[in-house]
Amino acid sequence: MIRSIRHKTAQANSTARAIPEGGACRWRVRDCAIGLMLFFHCAPVLAQTETLLPVPSGQPVHLSDVLLDNNPGELWVRFRFIAPKIGSSVGRIGYDVATKDMEHLCQTLAVPYVAQHQLEPFRVVVSLSDRPIDFGDAAPDATQFFEAYRLEQSRCIWEGL
Numbered sequence: 446m447i448r449s450i451r452h453k454t455a456q457a458n459s460t461a462r463a464i465p466e467g468g469a470c471r472w473r474v475r476d477c478a479i480g481l482m483l484f485f486h487c488a489p490v491l492a493q494t495e496t497l498l499p500v501p502s503g504q505p506v507h508l509s510d511v512l513l514d515n516n517p518g519e520l521w522v523r524f525r526f527i528a529p530k531i532g533s534s535v536g537r538i539g540y541d542v543a544t545k546d547m548e549h550l551c552q553t554l555a556v557p558y559v560a561q562h563q564l565e566p567f568r569v570v571v572s573l574s575d576r577p578i579d580f581g582d583a584a585p586d587a588t589q590f591f592e593a594y595r596l597e598q599s600r601c602i603w604e605g606l
Contacts, residue, residue, distance in 0.1 A: 495507045496508075498526075498550065498554065500545075500546035500549050500550065501542075501545045501546055501549055502538055502542045502543070502545065502546050504528055504530045504531070504538050504546065505528070505529065505530065506526050506527070506528045506546065506550070506573070507526065507527055508524065508525075508526055508554070509525040509526055509527050509574070509577060510525050510580075511523065511524055511525070511558065512525065512580060513564075517567075519566075519567030519568070520564065520565065520566045520567055521566060521567060521568045521569070521570055522555065522558075522559060522564060522566040522568075522569050522570070523569075523570045523572065523580075524550065524551070524554065524555050524558075524569065524570070524571050524572070525572050525574070525580070526550065526571070526572065526573050526574070527573075527574055527575075527576065527577060528543070528546070528573040528574070528575065529575050529576065530575070531543055531573050531574075531575050531588050531590060532575060532588045533588070537588075540590055543573055543590045544590070544592060546573070547571040547572075547573060547590065547592040548571075548592070548594075548601060548603070550571050551569060551571050551592070551594050551601035552600070552601050555569045555571065555594075555596075555601065556596065556599050556600070556601065559596060560599070566596065567595070568593050568594065568595055568604065569593070569594045569595070569596060569601065570591060570592070570593050570594075571591070571592050571594070572589060572590065572591045572592075573589065573590045574587055574588070574589045574590075575587055575588040575589075
């Protein structure tokens with residue numbers, strides 16, 4: 446079972462009226478329409494301002510998602526990052542440099558995250574991808590690097606899987 450940390454299901458303890466007393470008001474509809482227009486107008490700007498995480502190579506890296514995966518029989522916490530400059534061609538960030546970035550991300554982001562959420566994972570996986578890819582989807586044209594770690598005394602210990 447895989448569950449995303451960033452998305453939680455809310456459950457209501459009570460119900461609320463779908464329509465306010467006296468019926469729907471036109472000004473509320475107009476305000477919602479204006480709000481939606483502003484949202485869609487500003488959404489591209491907001492998407493470009495994702496938080497970049499500092500890594501030793503200096504490449505731009507941002508967190509895509511965090512997944513809790515019990516599928517292997519133990520809890521694996523997967524930290525998935527987008528790093529558009531990774532690759533094997535000249536001028537790209539290669540695996541040898543990216544491993545230092547992944548270890549840094551494990552130590553500076555995964556360790557505090559696991560502690561804050563009181564998780565006890567069997568493994569922590571840090572992955573870099575040059576583009577967004579849904580978990581489990583095949584993408585032969587994408588570059589992806591993976592490293593697995595076990596956590597001991599708040600330290601990331603590399604596991605050569």
